[in-house]
């Protein structure tokens with residue numbers, strides 16, 4: 582069966598691409614060709630765990646993967662789906678290759694830092710500390726604050742490919758750099774967009790998705806808000822995650838064939 586299109590899944594910080602197997606299988610069942618990779622320092626890829634010298638390394642690798650798949654599957658519409666930090670990578674990848682994509686799906690993307698965790702004082706302290714003690718740990722994320730689904734929390738907590746250590750201050754500074762680069766890229770963003778965000782996301786504030794909706798040039802843009810849902814919408818309570826998968830599938834099906842770059846001349 583000819584593939585309907587290509588979908589590049591971009592995972593978030595501390596996790597790995599195999600955690601998106603459920604989503605990948607659902608999309609493969611609809612004849613999409615799904616591809617992904619573990620970012621440097623994540624999952625089965627090399628590098629110190631959850632460490633990167635410059636956030637752009639994640640974007641560079643994603644652009645290279647997109648270029649490779651585009652060469653091997655010319656003529657198929659190409660979409661991207663990013664979660665959290667992966668959402669920031671997806672926005673910056675689209676900014677470098679806007680002509681390649683037929684649309685972008687973002688699940689609780691990192692657009693602006695949570696105002697409580699990134700006050701100007703804390704940001705200043707983090708930047709100073711990053712030079713003095715780059716491996717200083719800012720602590721770990723409580724997975725119970727990321728999903729209300731206890732089975733998903735347990736699965737995440739025992740996953741050997743997940744990084745369970747604390748976030749290094751140097752990595753947090755790279756995430757801040759990412760939000761600054763995303764802020765500059767948003768006014769240039771004009772691709773079809775599906776945004777999904779929970780109102781009780783304590784990690785990536787939903788205000789970032791509202792700002793994105795107000796700032797981008799896209800005419801085709803949708804924000805689906807999940808009341809009382811936490812950060813990992815694709816790993817949340819069944820009623821949330823089922824809806825997320827359905828929203829993604831129907832959004833893609835409505836855009837296959839009418840926005841492919843080769844037919845937008």
Ligand SMILES: O=C(c1ccc2nc(C3CCCCC3)oc2c1)N1CC(N2CCN(c3ncccn3)CC2)C1
Nearest residue numbers: 593594665666694699724727728733734737756813816
């Ligand atoms: O990409 C992220 C992530 C992680 C930590 C972050 N901290 C910031 C701030 C820090 C201060 C400076 C500004 C940025 O942004 C982050 C993004 N991810 C992916 C998410 N994980 C969380 C755990 N997961 C989980 N947990 C329970 C059940 C299922 N999945 C998987 C997804 C977190």
